[in-house]
Amino acid sequence: MALTYRQNLVILMSKWDSSEESSSKTKYHMVWHGDPCQEHNELITCVCALPLAAPQTHRSSHSVPDWTCIALGFSSGALRFYTEKGDLLFSEVLEEGPVVSIKCQTVSPSRYSGHPELTEELHVTYRTVVCSVYGFVLGNTLRACRNQLARVQANCSDTIVAPPLSLHKWNLPDQDNMLDCAVGLPQCPSAFSHLHIASVCGGFGTWYRPSPPQSSLVVAAGNKPFVGFHYIVEGSNAPVLTDVVKAVGTKLKSALNQAVPSWFLGGRKPNPPPEKEKVIIEPAEPMSCRFGLCDLWRQGTSVTMSPHRNLCVVSDSLGRVTLIDNSTGLALRMWKGYRDAQCGWLTAEEEQSKGRKRLALFLVIYAPKKGIVEVWAMQQGPRIATFTASKNGRLFYIGHGLLGVSSVGNRNPNRSATPCVFVDECGVLTEISIPFHCALSDKNSKRARDIHLVRKLRQLLKTGDGEQTADSVTTLCRELQTHTVRAQALDLLTSSRRVAANTLLEVVEGFLHTLECVGLEAFSVLHSHTISQHSLSVRSVWLPTRSFYD
Numbered sequence: 001m002a003l004t005y006r007q008n009l010v011i012l013m014s015k016w017d018s019s020e021e022s023s024s025k026t027k028y029h030m031v032w033h034g035d036p037c038q039e040h041n042e043l044i045t046c047v048c049a050l051p052l053a054a055p056q057t058h059r060s061s062h063s064v065p066d067w068t069c070i071a072l073g074f075s076s077g078a079l080r081f082y083t084e085k086g087d088l089l090f091s092e093v094l095e096e097g098p099v100v101s102i103k104c105q106t107v108s109p110s111r112y113s114g115h116p117e118l119t120e121e122l123h124v125t126y127r128t129v130v131c132s133v134y135g136f137v138l139g140n141t142l143r144a145c146r147n148q149l150a151r152v153q154a155n156c157s158d159t160i161v162a163p164p165l166s167l168h169k170w171n172l173p174d175q176d177n178m179l180d181c182a183v184g185l186p187q188c189p190s191a192f193s194h195l196h197i198a199s200v201c202g203g204f205g206t207w208y209r210p211s212p213p214q215s216s217l218v219v220a221a222g223n224k225p226f227v228g229f230h231y232i233v234e235g236s237n238a239p240v241l242t243d244v245v246k247a248v249g250t251k252l253k254s255a256l257n258q259a260v261p262s263w264f265l266g267g268r269k270p271n272p273p274p275e276k277e278k279v280i281i282e283p284a285e286p287m288s289c290r291f292g293l294c295d296l297w298r299q300g301t302s303v304t305m306s307p308h309r310n311l312c313v314v315s316d317s318l319g320r321v322t323l324i325d326n327s328t329g330l331a332l333r334m335w336k337g338y339r340d341a342q343c344g345w346l347t348a349e350e351e352q353s354k355g356r357k358r359l360a361l362f363l364v365i366y367a368p369k370k371g372i373v374e375v376w377a378m379q380q381g382p383r384i385a386t387f388t389a390s391k392n393g394r395l396f397y398i399g400h401g402l403l404g405v406s407s408v409g410n411r412n413p414n415r416s417a418t419p420c421v422f423v424d425e426c427g428v429l430t431e432i433s434i435p436f437h438c439a440l441s442d443k444n445s446k447r448a449r450d451i452h453l454v455r456k457l458r459q460l461l462k463t464g465d466g467e468q469t470a471d472s473v474t475t476l477c478r479e480l481q482t483h484t485v486r487a488q489a490l491d492l493l494t495s496s497r498r499v500a501a502n503t504l505l506e507v508v509e510g511f512l513h514t515l516e517c518v519g520l521e522a523f524s525v526l527h528s529h530t531i532s533q534h535s536l537s538v539r540s541v542w543l544p545t546r547s548f549y550d
Contacts, residue, residue: 001028002070004044007035032086039076046073048102053402065402069142073099079124089145090162095281100125101180104400106414116186123183129284130181130218132168139404172230174289176223182305184217184326219312221300225292227314229329232287291329304343315341321365332379342366344397344420348436360439364420364432366395377439384438390424450485461496470503477507486511
């Protein structure tokens, strides 16, 4: 974990503390802290942790990072990479101006046919420019610089020579005051959509390509429009003539100042102070804003892309959170009253062994003004849960997995093990996870209804007492419909000291009668488990006083 504030950087590492008496045995210890700024009045503007996998690692649910690189963006426009101990690997200046955000995209297979596979990329956002660094080249560069750093620390080498990065640069001239952006999936429209876009953008007599070209999409948040969809057709990477002239003029001027004496050009100072060598910035390709959501009074503040890049959620300055379809640019849903909202995404797979598993998508919204964290089912689903939280906390969304994982021969998704983590003002980290059955309604999911009944049963055992509690326990257990939840309820009853022996016996007999009605096969499988649980529970059951029953 890396935390930054202005000119300070703190790197923390988690460790397991077995001597801790509380349930939270994982603690974060400070590994390094200091000032990584190298220029005067330079500030840290953004940070991103990049977990790198070991070479020739395939996607697996048990993969752990080999080491973690810390990427920092500065107000001077510099992008610097550090090790876990705060050692500088290399620095690059991709564009003039402060770095707005750094986001990582890792390899992930396409879930549906026709959808492109996500590639490894690092997206660096400036005020008007978006830089997309190829992740494969970046991973090799980081490993090479780390090996050279080890040689320098062992006095076997003098300097670190970083290989050049390979990247795409896009300019967004139609977006005012861009505060955040996200790169979507490559768009390949159908033949009808291709002709429709060409007609709308160029008119009736416009020239169009015979086949639909693939284009890159960038969703930007700011002003005029507050959400803009910017496209560029792949293959049209010819630089703008004005940018070429500006770059040539800059190089010519610097060469002229070095060759011609200063007194010849009218300078009065014979020995001027040496100026800092200006980095040559490559020109960016301009993107066109095809459409967007326009509102003069609204300013987009953040864009959070879903794991499959088909949806995004945008928070604005008026306290709204808008769910947007990236392919059509339509606002599907809007939540009001969430000022300064922080958003994240969660996915959950169906618990079944046969067939293709269904995937549920959830949206997590943290409202600091209200002090709550809400979980909503997508796209038009209800609110699943609401948690009270600190008003001074922070919701961290880690939407990327391991960098440098091989995509050959494995179809497992490369995601973070903890995509949504909430940190309160006391430094306590809380992981947010939602099971799959929460996405199903009570009418269509027996398991969701039974889970709700088990929650009521657990609450009843904590607070209830007397004959009324025994009757309520029996009634709730009769309403259960799934075998797995019945086993959970039976384990809950046997571990509780508030359940009498006759109540437990009545519940077990009810379960056995239900199994006999369901079928002989289910009865033979679960009868032995139920009888063993019942025999163990009768021996360790707590007998209540005589006032519990006459």
